[in-house]
Amino acid sequence: xxxxxxxxxxxxxxxxxxxxxxxxxxxxxxxxxxxxxxxxxxxxxxxxxxxxxxxxxxxxxxxxxxxxxxxxxxxxxxxxxxxxxxxxxxxxxxxxxxxxxxxxxxxxxxxxxxxxxxxxxxxxxxxxxxxxxxxxxxxxxxxxxxxxxxxxxxxxxxxxxxxxxxxxxxxxxxxxxxxxxxxxxxxxxxxxxxxxxxxxxxxxxxxxxxxxxxxxxxxxxxxxxxxxxxxxxxxxxxxxxxxxxxxxxxxxxxxxxxxxxxxxxxxxxxxxxxxxxxxxxxxxxxxxxxxxxxxxxxxxxxxxxxxxxxxxxxxxxxxxxxxxxxxxxxxxxxxxxxxxxxxxxxxxx
Amino acid sequence: xxxxxxxxxxxxxxxxxxxxxxxxxxxxxxxxxxxxxxxxxxxxxxxxxxxxxxxxxxxxxxxxxxxxxxxxxxxxxxxxxxxxxxxxxxxxxxxxxxxxxxxxxxxxxxxxxxxxxxxxxxxxxxxxxxxxxxxxxxxxxxxxxxxxxxxxxxxxxxxxxxxxxxxxxxxxxxxxxxxxxxxxxxxxxxxxxxxxxxxxxxxxxxxxxxxxxxxxxxxxxxxxxxxxxxxxxxxxxxxxxxxxxxxxxxxxxxxxxxxxxxxxxxxxxxxxxxxxxxxxxxxxxxxxxxxxxxxxxxxxxxxxxxxxxxxxxxxxxxxxxxxxxxxxxxxxxxxxxxxxxxxxxxxxx
Numbered sequence: 001x002x003x004x005x006x007x008x009x010x011x012x013x014x015x016x017x018x019x020x021x022x023x024x025x026x027x028x029x030x031x032x033x034x035x036x037x038x039x040x041x042x043x044x045x046x047x048x049x050x051x052x053x054x055x056x057x058x059x060x061x062x063x064x065x066x067x068x069x070x071x072x073x074x075x076x077x078x079x080x081x082x083x084x085x086x087x088x089x090x091x092x093x094x095x096x097x098x099x100x101x102x103x104x105x106x107x108x109x110x111x112x113x114x115x116x117x118x119x120x121x122x123x124x125x126x127x128x129x130x131x132x133x134x135x136x137x138x139x140x141x142x143x144x145x146x147x148x149x150x151x152x153x154x155x156x157x158x159x160x161x162x163x164x165x166x167x168x169x170x171x172x173x174x175x176x177x178x179x180x181x182x183x184x185x186x187x188x189x190x191x192x193x194x195x196x197x198x199x200x201x202x203x204x205x206x207x208x209x210x211x212x213x214x215x216x217x218x219x220x221x222x223x224x225x226x227x228x229x230x231x232x233x234x235x236x237x238x239x240x241x242x243x244x245x246x247x248x249x250x251x252x253x254x255x256x257x258x259x260x261x262x263x264x265x266x267x268x269x270x271x272x273x274x275x276x277x278x279x280x281x282x283x284x285x286x287x288x289x290x291x292x293x294x295x296x297x298x299x300x301x302x303x304x305x306x307x308x309x310x311x312x313x314x315x316x317x318x319x320x321x322x323x324x325x326x327x328x329x330x331x332x333x334x335x336x337x338x339x340x341x342x343x344x345x346x347x348x349x
Numbered sequence: 350x351x352x353x354x355x356x357x358x359x360x361x362x363x364x365x366x367x368x369x370x371x372x373x374x375x376x377x378x379x380x381x382x383x384x385x386x387x388x389x390x391x392x393x394x395x396x397x398x399x400x401x402x403x404x405x406x407x408x409x410x411x412x413x414x415x416x417x418x419x420x421x422x423x424x425x426x427x428x429x430x431x432x433x434x435x436x437x438x439x440x441x442x443x444x445x446x447x448x449x450x451x452x453x454x455x456x457x458x459x460x461x462x463x464x465x466x467x468x469x470x471x472x473x474x475x476x477x478x479x480x481x482x483x484x485x486x487x488x489x490x491x492x493x494x495x496x497x498x499x500x501x502x503x504x505x506x507x508x509x510x511x512x513x514x515x516x517x518x519x520x521x522x523x524x525x526x527x528x529x530x531x532x533x534x535x536x537x538x539x540x541x542x543x544x545x546x547x548x549x550x551x552x553x554x555x556x557x558x559x560x561x562x563x564x565x566x567x568x569x570x571x572x573x574x575x576x577x578x579x580x581x582x583x584x585x586x587x588x589x590x591x592x593x594x595x596x597x598x599x600x601x602x603x604x605x606x607x608x609x610x611x612x613x614x615x616x617x618x619x620x621x622x623x624x625x626x627x628x629x630x631x632x633x634x635x636x637x638x639x640x641x642x643x644x645x646x647x648x649x650x651x652x653x654x655x656x657x658x659x660x661x662x663x664x665x666x667x668x669x670x671x672x673x674x675x676x677x678x679x680x681x682x683x684x685x686x687x688x689x690x691x692x693x694x695x696x697x698x
Contacts, residue, residue: 134574134575154573154574156570156574184570184573184574186567186570190567190570191570191574193565193566193567193571194565194567194570194571194574195571195574197558197561197562197565197571197579198562198571198572198574198575198578198579199574199578199579201558201561202558202578202579202581202582202583203578204615204618205554205557205558205582206578206582207633207634207637208554208611208614208615209546209550209551209554210636210637210640210641211614211633211636211637212546212550212607212610212611212614213546213547213637213640214636214637214638214639214640215610215636216542216543216546217539217542217675218535218539218542218543218675218676219639219640219643220643220675220676220677220693221505221533221535221539221540221543221674221675221676221677222542222543222544222546222547223547223640223643223644223647223677224503224533224677224679225483225503225505225533225540225543225544225547225548226483226547228585229547229548229551229552229555229584229585230546230547230548230551232551232581232582232584232585233551233554233555233581233582233585234551235578235581236577236578236581236582237637238641238644238645241634241635241637241638241641242634244634245630245631245634248622248630249622249627249630252622252623255619255622256619256622256623258561259615259616259618259619259622260616260619261561261564262557262561262615263612263615263616263619265557265560265561266553266557266608266611266612266615267608267609267612269553269608270604270605270608270609270612273597273598273601273604273605273608274601274605278598281594281597281598282594284556284560285556285590285591285593285594286590287559287560287563287564288556288559288560288562288563288586288590289563289590290563290568291559291560291562291563291568291572292559292587292590294568294569294572295572295587296587298572325570326566326567326569326570327567327569327570328569328570328572328573330573344569
């Protein structure tokens with residue numbers, strides 16, 4: 001894993017809108033790193049809690065914006081995002097009229113295409129760079145936030161044809177700098193498909209394991225016999241089903257595609273078990289061998305990845321970045337006009 | 350959880366046939382508890398390893414039998430079981446002719462109906478009591494066996510109309526005594542359906558999560574973004590797929606039934622997500638609420654279960670035992686002619 005990332009662009013002031021688990025952890029981590037943070041949350045009690053924890057709070061998103069942070073991190077619930085974006089869009093012309101640099105907008109949401117669409121509706125897409133830290137989601141609220149949740153965590157950073165190189169560099173400087181994360185630059189759709197597979201569908205299947213057990217005639221016995229595979233397989237479904245549902249519904253297209261694949265594979269396995277077709281049963285259990293090999297390799301440590309530098313002035317830089325990102329590359333260094341990536345060896349077929 | 354179990358029936362000599370992870374752990378635990386163990390394994394190197402670990406070994410299952418253990422624990426792979434049973438059945442008439450008590454047969458297999466069927470074929474069903482410890486299955490072989498794997502673990506103990514009360518009591522005395530386990534008495538079919546839900550189907554869904562990721566275009570990115578839900582949800586599928594396959598194929602009927610339910614539920618969820626049917630999506634995520642409540646209650650500690658005693662001389666004792674077992678009861682005490690169970694309060698609807 002790549003850690004010590006050079007990032008010559010300084011991020012000295014950061015705005016945070018929404019002080020839940022992730023927004024609160026962003027604010028705490030930055031305050032601990034000595035960054036000037038200005039934050040808000042619609043809930044007064046949450047603002048008071050944050051203030052007591054050393055986070056400077058103000059009364060609204062517009063007030064955060066007028067402090068001209070280098071980066072403004074949007075961390076409200078997905079449903080509240082359009083209203084926040086509208087508030088920022090209404091305030092922005094005053095900052096433009098006054099002159100000077102404008103904040104880059106980023107976020108922490110677990111799906112990226114809907115957030116970019118909301119930014120587009122508000123007329124703010126050209127200032128927006130998507131971001132999603134792969135961090136715990138089982139607790140919630142500022143009270144659960146910590147300054148050690150995000151350091152070391154992997155972030156997906158998403159770009160589109162409208163993304164300015166300077167804005168991307170500034171968000172990467174924030175993530176790789178005071179937030180001490182590892183960044184992977186990709187497109188929204190690539191991100192959303194990937195998290196459907198490694199987060200949203202696992203949550204659905206964990207829920208389904210609970211559902212099957214709920215309907216079982218000998219439910220109490222089944223739970224009494226539950227082994228490690230059940231405990232591990234259902235852990236993420238035991239907490240707030242509303243939060244899981246919101247995550248899944250927010251990425252419905254990608255989740256539905258994966259679920260259709262899953263039901264096709266599982267029905268084929270059931271057919272093979274019923275029909276005594278051992279070769280087809282074996283094929284089901286062996287299909288994952290390339291991923292088993294890749295996971296074993298990752299656990300054994302990276303096999304000295306090669307690095308590749310993308311110059312941000314050249315045509316096609318975004319396409320090159322996201323193509324390397326989809327292949328597993330992580331940001332190793334950012335310069336004033338280039339990004340160097342660590343590119344893993346090709347994984348087994 | 351009920352622990353200190355009184356069991357007046359002493360088990361002084363135990364036979365073990367098959368010294369893999371579970372058979373080896375049974376032997377080691379009994380030796381550590383001062384029980385006289387006589388064991389065998391078809392592999393000479395394994396017998397030598399066991400001997401070095403303090404387990405007295407002999408050359409064959411027949412030689413174990415002629416030592417007249419109180420209980421003989423069958424722990425070979427499922428596929429090898431019919432041959433072992435045939436060997437024992439061939440030797441048994443000599444013991445009968447010599448007079449004296451005959452060993453009770455039990456086993457440790459993860460499915461119960463096929464083991465009883467094999468015992469029936471060998472003419473040994475009337476001496477057989479099924480048993481299955483819910484213990485780890487990720488390692489294998491005598492080298493992985495330990496004397497601390499089984500203590501504290503839950504065992505399903507299965508009975509049928511042919512089961513003699515004295516044989517059941519002896520197996521319970523072994524499990525609750527020197528093996529220091531917690532026993533739940535049920536029927537084979539109840540057990541097999543329950544472990545399909547809490548062990549075999551979780552293994553299948555974990556494998557399917559890996560399969561979906563294997564086929565993903567941005568597989569390297571997906572694995573790079575993999576969060577806790579993916580790591581937990583796939584853990585049991587990362588190890589030997591042949592072992593998982595054997596377990597699933599050995600319980601095919603129950604697994605197929607659960608998989609058909611799962612694909613129906615998952616397709617309905619996909620339909621609801623596609624059609625924007627929020628009520629149906631909510632219903633999917635809420636269906637497990639009773640199990641969530643039961644798990645939370647179990648985590649908070651048993652709400653002082655009532656006890657119930659089943660007198661083994663009375664008509665219908667087996668039916669009463671397995672009905673309480675299916676409702677979650679565990680064996681609290683065994684007497685010379687009665688079993689006292691701790692019965693949990695009814696779980697939420």
